[in-house]
Amino acid sequence: MAVDAKNWGSFIDNYPEFGGKAVVLRSYDSLKALADLMRGCDVAIATTNGSVAEVQAALEALSPQERATLKLAYYVQDYEPLFYHPESENWRIAHASYGALKNATLFAKTKWLCDMVQLTHGVKVRKVLPSVDHGIYFPDLSIERDYICIGAMLRVRTARRAPQRTARILHILRDTVPQKVVLQVFGSSDEEIEAAGIVTSDRIVNRGRLKRTEVPAFMRACDLFLDLSDFQAFGRTGLEAMASGCIPLVPVLGGTAEYAVHGKNALVVDTRSDRDILESVQMFLSLPGRERRTMQQAALETAANFSIRKAALSELRLFQEMCWQDS
Structure with a gap:
């Protein structure tokens, strides 16, 4: 596996497990060096x-x-x-x-x-x-909560991940859902969020920029995960949420149909519509606990097919x- 020199440090930082695997990693700093590796x-x-x-x-x-x-x-x-x-x-x-x-x-x-x-x-x-990497994405079925946790990906550096829309929806939820509903995000530091002109709230907990190995714990802490991107070519984060026992809300545009079935194991919405997003979230929140657990079981079964x-x-x-x- 060849990684260019400028990305080598961040690659090793995010994928430390490669150090003990039978994968030969090489860095290159020129096209000649890449040709030598090829x-x-x-x-x-x-x-x-x-x-x-x-x-x-x-x-x-x-x-x-x-x-x-x-x-x-x-x-x-x-x-x-x-x-x-x-x-x-x-x-x-x-x-x-x-x-x-x-x-x-x-x-x-x-x-x-x-x-x-x-x-x-x-x-x-x-x-x-x-x-999906089931070695790190797996559920904790022993968790019993007396609240519902909604998580979201807030990546201000990537426009197609719709950070402004995500922040807008979270602020609406902050003002409309019961206090027992916990809201949390990951993907950007507090400084990055502030620099993007997004107003934060004490009720919306920011977990910051997480490493790949830190995302599973975030997902296991959530009941519903919001990916409000404009589109997803696949939407691996949504499938990773499923494997962690969390129901994902994913965009209908793109390739999420590979795994997501609306109302069965996921919520599939037109993310261009705030109304569609909010109605789907409210529908999920109104479900009896037994029906949410049925969706969770269906999500786990779906994710198990992707190894x-x-x-x-x-x-x-x-x-x-x-x-x-x-x-």
Whole structure:
């Protein structure tokens, strides 16, 4: 696994478990260094539109024979042109990324992503299985609370995660739900929230920027988790909430249909509508405890179907097919 030098520190900080795993981690500080890491590999896989450009440039440092034997792939994790202002330079790079690596195999974890790229760019994208890390995301069924906890993701650095909408909904809930309903958020520091012009409240507890290994405890402390993003290509955080015994409220736009069924194991809403969001939250709060536990059980059963092993095997099958197609 190759990580560019500028992101190396934060990667190691967020994924300390890789230190004891059989995964070779390498840092690179130049395209030549990346080419050296690619040399001798069977498959080189880009994971963002930025790494597509880097892999494409690094290929020039390889010999014609090395380029001919190296299989290329792009793991499409999101529809990244939606990250940027239309026709901006970043938008043009992201828009071109799906066809930038010649003869590459593109793959993604949701039908929505596969369809978006194929319909918009005419490029076929193979479907692999998504996953959740059950090693850290699991429920604590022994918890008995006399209150309901609503949690939310408040990421002020990422516009598509709708921080202003999330703050607006939380403030409405603060003023309308009973005092026994606890409200908490994670994703940004107090300073970042203040700098974004978002007014905080003593009733809304901010857990700050959590490491990957700290998010599960947040989810286990919640009964309902709000992801009010404009869209989610998959919405892994919603599935992670399910695996923790928490019901997620997720956007209808995107790929959340891979796991979320409204009223059964999740709340699926048009996040562009405050009314839809608030009505769904109130519906959940009005449910008898037994019905909330039924939803929780359905969420746990759904999440159990998404394992790292299944996802890894689906990707391994794809890589084997790529390497065997010329043999």
